[in-house]
Amino acid sequence: RKEVEQDPGPFNVPEGATVAFNCTYSNSASQSFFWYRQDCRKEPKLLMSVYSSGNEDGRFTAQLNRASQYISLLIRDSKLSDSATYLCVVNQAGTALIFGKGTTLSVSS
Amino acid sequence: GAGVSQSPSNKVTEKGKDVELRCDPISGHTALYWYRQRLGQGLEFLIYFQGNSAPDKSGLPSDRFSAERTGESVSTLTIQRTQQEDSAVYLCASSSRAVLYEQYFGPGTRLTVT
Numbered sequence: 001r002k003e004v005e006q007d008p009g010p011f012n013v014p015e016g017a018t019v020a021f022n023c024t025y026s027n028s029a030s031q032s033f034f035w036y037r038q039d040c041r042k043e044p045k046l047l048m049s050v051y052s053s054g055n056e057d058g059r060f061t062a063q064l065n066r067a068s069q070y071i072s073l074l075i076r077d078s079k080l081s082d083s084a085t086y087l088c089v090v091n092q093a094g095t096a097l098i099f100g101k102g103t104t105l106s107v108s109s
Numbered sequence: 110g111a112g113v114s115q116s117p118s119n120k121v122t123e124k125g126k127d128v129e130l131r132c133d134p135i136s137g138h139t140a141l142y143w144y145r146q147r148l149g150q151g152l153e154f155l156i157y158f159q160g161n162s163a164p165d166k167s168g169l170p171s172d173r174f175s176a177e178r179t180g181e182s183v184s185t186l187t188i189q190r191t192q193q194e195d196s197a198v199y200l201c202a203s204s205s206r207a208v209l210y211e212q213y214f215g216p217g218t219r220l221t222v223t
Contacts, residue, residue: 097142
């Protein structure tokens with residue numbers, strides 16, 4: 001089983017849509033969780049951390065379910081500029097980040 | 110302030126040659142990471158430095174790969190006797206001791222082995 005698994009997509013949605021991405025991780029010792037964003041042929045950039053109680057940043061909401069080892073990202077009111085690959089990332093103490101392969105989102109007008 | 114920088118941005122080399130890739134982390138960031146991303150694939154962890162020491166080298170794919178870091182600053186990733194399967198984008202990231210997990214990536218070096 002892969003350490004971090006994501007549906008690769010692509011998710012094709014119209015502007016204004018709400019879209020949700022899911023991610024599962026295999027190691028119950030994982031301690032920190034993140035969503036990164038990667039634009040085509042660019043480096044990944046941190047989008048948001050994911051906290052146990054869930055957290056929101058504008059149109060983006062992240063949730064964590066430790067019991068199910070499941071992380072989600074919800075994007076409301078999608079913009080054209082949201083088109084990118086979204087990487088689910090987990091960390092265990094003392095090790096580097098483990099990246100999922102990403103979910104591709106394409107928002108169209 | 111300045112972000113993570115990497116050089117060269119592109120490198121084309123012949124199979125069998127050695128290459129050196131350089132990373133300059135954000136000033137003051139104690140942790141430095143190397144990743145590899147093959148075309149259409151996810152990020153593959155290679156090695157992690159905390160200061161000048163490398164507590165985790167588990168991701169280096171073979172003994173042709175090595176990395177060092179000096180002065181808690183610049184790092185070089187060396188690939189000896191390059192093979193075509195080494196072709197990828199090599200990404201460097203750094204983070205501060207306070208927030209180890211918020212990594213800031215450089216633009217990467219695109220390596221093509223012909």
